[in-house]
Amino acid sequence: MPLVALTAQPLDLQALMAEVGADRVGAIAAFAGLVRDHNQGHRVRFLEYEAYEPLAIRALGRILEEAGTAWPGTRLGVHHRTGRIEIGETSIIIVAASPHRADAFAACRYTIERVKQIVPIWKHEHFDGGEVWLEGATANPDDEDARQAAHRIACA
Amino acid sequence: MPLVALTAQPLDLQALMAEVGADRVGAIAAFAGLVRDHNQGHRVRFLEYEAYEPLAIRALGRILEEAGTAWPGTRLGVHHRTGRIEIGETSIIIVAASPHRADAFAACRYTIERVKQIVPIWKHEHFDGGEVWLEGATANPDDEDARQAAHRIACA
Amino acid sequence: MRVTVRLFARLRDLTGSGELVRDVTAPATVQAIWGALVAEVPALAQYEKTMSVAVNAEYSTMAAAVSDGDEVAFLPPVSGG
Amino acid sequence: MRVTVRLFARLRDLTGSGELVRDVTAPATVQAIWGALVAEVPALAQYEKTMSVAVNAEYSTMAAAVSDGDEVAFLPPVSGG
Numbered sequence: 015m016p017l018v019a020l021t022a023q024p025l026d027l028q029a030l031m032a033e034v035g036a037d038r039v040g041a042i043a044a045f046a047g048l049v050r051d052h053n054q055g056h057r058v059r060f061l062e063y064e065a066y067e068p069l070a071i072r073a074l075g076r077i078l079e080e081a082g083t084a085w086p087g088t089r090l091g092v093h094h095r096t097g098r099i100e101i102g103e104t105s106i107i108i109v110a111a112s113p114h115r116a117d118a119f120a121a122c123r124y125t126i127e128r129v130k131q132i133v134p135i136w137k138h139e140h141f142d143g144g145e146v147w148l149e150g151a152t153a154n155p156d157d158e159d160a161r162q163a164a165h166r167i168a169c170a
Numbered sequence: 171m172p173l174v175a176l177t178a179q180p181l182d183l184q185a186l187m188a189e190v191g192a193d194r195v196g197a198i199a200a201f202a203g204l205v206r207d208h209n210q211g212h213r214v215r216f217l218e219y220e221a222y223e224p225l226a227i228r229a230l231g232r233i234l235e236e237a238g239t240a241w242p243g244t245r246l247g248v249h250h251r252t253g254r255i256e257i258g259e260t261s262i263i264i265v266a267a268s269p270h271r272a273d274a275f276a277a278c279r280y281t282i283e284r285v286k287q288i289v290p291i292w293k294h295e296h297f298d299g300g301e302v303w304l305e306g307a308t309a310n311p312d313d314e315d316a317r318q319a320a321h322r323i324a325c326a
Numbered sequence: 327m328r329v330t331v332r333l334f335a336r337l338r339d340l341t342g343s344g345e346l347v348r349d350v351t352a353p354a355t356v357q358a359i360w361g362a363l364v365a366e367v368p369a370l371a372q373y374e375k376t377m378s379v380a381v382n383a384e385y386s387t388m389a390a391a392v393s394d395g396d397e398v399a400f401l402p403p404v405s406g407g
Numbered sequence: 408m409r410v411t412v413r414l415f416a417r418l419r420d421l422t423g424s425g426e427l428v429r430d431v432t433a434p435a436t437v438q439a440i441w442g443a444l445v446a447e448v449p450a451l452a453q454y455e456k457t458m459s460v461a462v463n464a465e466y467s468t469m470a471a472a473v474s475d476g477d478e479v480a481f482l483p484p485v486s487g488g
Contacts, residue, residue, distance in 0.1 A: 203407055220334060220338075226406075250407075286405075289406045290404055291406030303335045308403050309403070
């Protein structure tokens with residue numbers, strides 16, 4: 015199982031934890047994002063995620079390198095769903111394993127913040143009565159202010 | 171499946187996540203503690219966890235109430251192993267589910283910090299050539315400084 | 327009156343038992359029960375500053391009164407997680 | 408020379424296609440390709456300040472030179488996670 019993946023299949027947190035934590039590291043922090051049935055006052059029917067796949071894989075790999083530099087000895091995995099996702103399903107899973115729980119938590123949190131900053135994936139929300147493309151951050155992996163903001167959130 | 175448990179059986183993170191996240195809340199943060207094969211320079215053979223069970227269950231329940239007050243709308247579960255645990259096995263799992271990922275991470279982190287402060291569970295380490303009872307914090311649930319320290323670590 | 331004394335982890339190892347039954351003169355406090363125990367097992371004394379106590383599986387204090395039938399527990403510093 | 412233009416999310420919807428092939432005069436920059444695209448689909452112009460660009464699936468800049476056969480992508484603000 016690769017540490018970084020985009021997939022149209024359901025995500026398997028247990029399997030990713032086994033992969034990342036295979037060397038018995040002490041602490042594992044994990045994150046899962048679930049599709050909610052409501053957003054900004056309307057009732058969501060389902061989501062579709064679109065990705066620029068080769069660049070998204072590179073951006074995810076870059077984030078794992080950044081986290082590995084910031085928290086040495088920490089091992090990470092991140093899988094993101096693509097395509098249609100139903101309410102209650104999981105859109106992203108992140109696993110961080112480290113000898114130290116502080117590092118595991120920080121690296122896990124850093125990864126989700128950075129995913130939202132620089133990974134070319136877009137959420138298409140289909141709600142009762144319409145649909146909308148959600149637009150968050152202008153992706154710029156070299157924006158050092160954004161990277162530092164993610165780092166502050168992760169380990170302040 | 172109860173949200174709070176002590177058990178001599180292997181812990182099941184997937185099942186606890188399903189239980190805690192059943193109402194499809196947006197973000198799930200999870201923590202797992204794994205038994206390491208070394209500690210303080212010696213080679214660990216296995217661990218045994220002893221608990222004062224009725225008080226440990228109450229203390230875990232208290233922690234979940236504290237976290238629920240600090241991060242309203244967040245739902246938590248925590249299971250701790252007892253008895254003999256082999257290297258690589260999981261001694262504790264914590265799951266926090268919330269509409270907001272910041273709350274999920276904070277509540278999850280708070281819970282592990284508080285477990286280490288006030289839950290009457292003891293780790294008996296069996297290593298090559300001997301054994302030792304590990305002793306961490308003097309348990310005092312009413313020590314407000316300790317509680318605030320856990321809160322600062324969780325959401326700073 | 328009669329109380330049950332529970333001891334955990336290294337306190338249990340030092341005492342050689344995790345559960346003792348002791349007759350004490352009423353009125354008695356947790357402190358009095360601890361004092362009698364240390365008289366039996368002097369090595370326990372090292373834990374007086376760092377341990378916690380519980381009465382009937384609720385955290386309590388050394389000054390708390392103990393009643394007939396109570397379970398009094400002495401808890402070394404915890405190390406769960 | 409010939410380049411492939413990739414468009415995602417709402418840029419794709421506005422354009423009606425996620426992949427276009429365009430002949431451009433060399434030398435050309437990402438900016439020149441974008442300018443020609445906006446001339447075709449004026450509604451795209453609103454994204455000029457917020458989008459990111461990539462050349463051959465690497466993040467790049469509007470000033471970057473483009474070569475024959477390159478894949479140039481225009482990316483609205485991302486919303487993964």
